[in-house]
Amino acid sequence: MTKNIIQVVNRLSAQAEEAYKVLRTNIQFCELDRQIKTLTITSCLPGEGKSTTSMNLGVSFAETGKKVLVVDADLRKPILMKHFDNTDFKGLSNYISGRVSLDDIIYNTNVNGLHFITSGVKPPNPAELIGSAKFRDFLKIVREQFDLIIFDTPPLGSVIDGVIIASQTDGTLLVIECNVVSYQTAQQVTKQLKMAEARILGVVLNKIGSKYYKGYNNYYDFYENRNNTDRELMGRLREKRGVMRL
């Protein structure tokens, strides 16, 4: 499809990798009533870990054999680029403004099955681009080409882009960094998403302190720990059979 290959720079601890696998499996559970082909990753504030989550989740899904596309839809302040070695690419904004073809902006990566679209040149009118008909067409086209499309969006606390994208995708994940977001802010953002009729799948609690992660896990998240492997297994089974009943 494309000539360029992006190197994904990604070093995760076994623990973190496991955590993303759990997240992946839980997302697959959300597909019971409706297939999720497009996924919006958003957060309340900048720097909570949307991009990291998008990337790692993308890698995690690609590992299951899916054809995954990660789109950096933060046209204002692209951060996703830090995961890649190369940084000078044409991207989403160039495509929507009609200057390049879709093939020119979809890049392969060194991770098998993972593809990537950068945000591209910073446009003067990001919200308009995101809300345009061309963007909706773009969604339709990539839906057919890929099994899963993950959108990394700007934080909802500051701009509207995330909501626009969330309302057009099958599911939305709200990334919340521990000890950072007040529940009032999170409530507001949740309300905003619900008003736009976005389907919020759930929350990803991010950057849980390592001591806290273990300590809390043992006591409070007994269930999760206990059933990680079970769930993982069920996720796999489900993928093979295609249907899964709880």
Place this chain on the structure above:
Amino acid sequence: MVLDFKLFLEVIRKRILMIMLLPIISAGLSILISFYFIEPKYESSATFYLINKKSGYAFPGEYGEMLLNRQLIRDYTKILKSKSNMESIINKYKLEKYTPAELAKRISISFTDDTNVIEIKAYSEFPELAKVIADAAYNIFVQNLAEFTEVFDVKLVDDAELPEKPSNSNVLVNTAIAFLAGVLISVSMAVFLEYIDHTIKTREDVETYLGLTVLGRIPVIERE
């Protein structure tokens, strides 16, 4: 927020450094202050009894008269601390380093423990000086009494003695108090900080405040 015991321990653990450091710092400060900044205060006191010459009793039975006597004592106390008295003590004992007002502050006179025994106390940063001032004050008091009234005879109960230990600086007790105060303050601070902290931390927070499920919990990713 329900603060059950496990949660309380968690709150403590989260700020354990502050909770451990604050008492140590305050105890250390207390030691420092006790040794270097608080000047030791020595205390010497003379106690005596006033006997009514007419009746031969100390403060004879009648209540009204007793009140009257007590009032008289108050008057003499005031007179004792008068500027002229203080000046005469300063001159006599060469205490030029004190002004009369300062010296007056170092002398106190009172009934001890609700009895009719009167106590003259003197404070000083030197033990010898405390005794000298107490003696001087006692002498002046007796002298004043004789000048102003003939009613009372003075019977000395206890002479002013040379104090051995400073009355104010019990380093051990002070340090212990400072340490306990540190523990109390730091623990309540930890609880307070937790109370005003409205940030989302746990699965429970997400479920209660947002009504959403937690699909993933990602640990801090350490980068090599």
